[in-house]
Amino acid sequence: MQKIAGFLAIDDKFCLNPIRLGKVEFPQKLHTKAVEVMRTRMAEYDQLCAKLLKESGRQFDGEVTLFAVEPSLQGKGIGTALFEKAQAYFAHKNFFLYTDTGCNYSFYDTHGMHCVAKQKNQNPYQKNKPFYIFLYAATVS
16 A cells, blocks of 8 residues: 655635635544644644745735645655656746644745744744744745
């Protein structure tokens, strides 16, 4: 059985035939307190990201909406290969992504992006540690 090593999803406002995935619903038996807490956290995170983008005053052509590499396979060039595909796709366009202190955000610093805005928030994982959401941007030429 093959294993997924990494995943990268983008949203391009110039795409003529976008594929949009609908809302994913959990089966009724999974409607637990933990699911509701996670759903609330994700909605709050989305609102914070939207606010950060608005406050940046910047316009972009697209967004990297999801980017992940299997933790046991990190450091093997998979993320770099995926990210280079996104950079090629957005050639000569401005694109952005959100990340936070719970992620390896330094990856973006070493791959031609730069932090254009950040916002301190309550840490959902460790209450006593600082937690920032970052807006990273790039122009690929």
